[in-house]
Amino acid sequence: MPRSAPAAAIAATGNEAEFRRAVELSPNSAEANHWFSNLLRDLGRTREALEYAQRSAQLDPMSAIVRVNLGGALEGLGQFSAAAAEYGRAIKIDPSIPNAPLLIGWLKAYAQGRVDEGVPWVMRAAELDPGQAESRAWLSGMYFD
Numbered sequence: 001m002p003r004s005a006p007a008a009a010i011a012a013t014g015n016e017a018e019f020r021r022a023v024e025l026s027p028n029s030a031e032a033n034h035w036f037s038n039l040l041r042d043l044g045r046t047r048e049a050l051e052y053a054q055r056s057a058q059l060d061p062m063s064a065i066v067r068v069n070l071g072g073a074l075e076g077l078g079q080f081s082a083a084a085a086e087y088g089r090a091i092k093i094d095p096s097i098p099n100a101p102l103l104i105g106w107l108k109a110y111a112q113g114r115v116d117e118g119v120p121w122v123m124r125a126a127e128l129d130p131g132q133a134e135s136r137a138w139l140s141g142m143y144f145d
Helices: 005-013 016-025 030-042 046-059 064-076 080-093 099-111 115-128 133-144
Strands: none
Touching (some): 016 030, 030 046, 030 064, 064 080, 064 099, 080 099, 099 115, 099 133, 115 133
């Protein structure tokens, strides 16, 4: 989901009241619900974040980034199988999205204790976005685990 200039500006400030107001003004905006969910998760309010992530997914079920966000909220609540399923849905929607295989790799490596199964997923993320430092950093850590 492309970030609009106003959403990017609000996200940069991290102002919860502005995010909440955006959802109040546009309750049927997948983007508003998505970004509010991200903020709430960043604030450690994962259960509340899940509500907005689910709403965003209902509003825009074919958005890969919305699916990744929903997976992240589920992961934050320890619902790893449900999170992996959402990341898988994101890949089906957009096979070029690098975050989904990156997060599947993390789940396999650390939530399931299968680093050997996680490495190929993180390698795929690195292939999809060669400039993303996170996937390379995770790979280096996985090789030492």
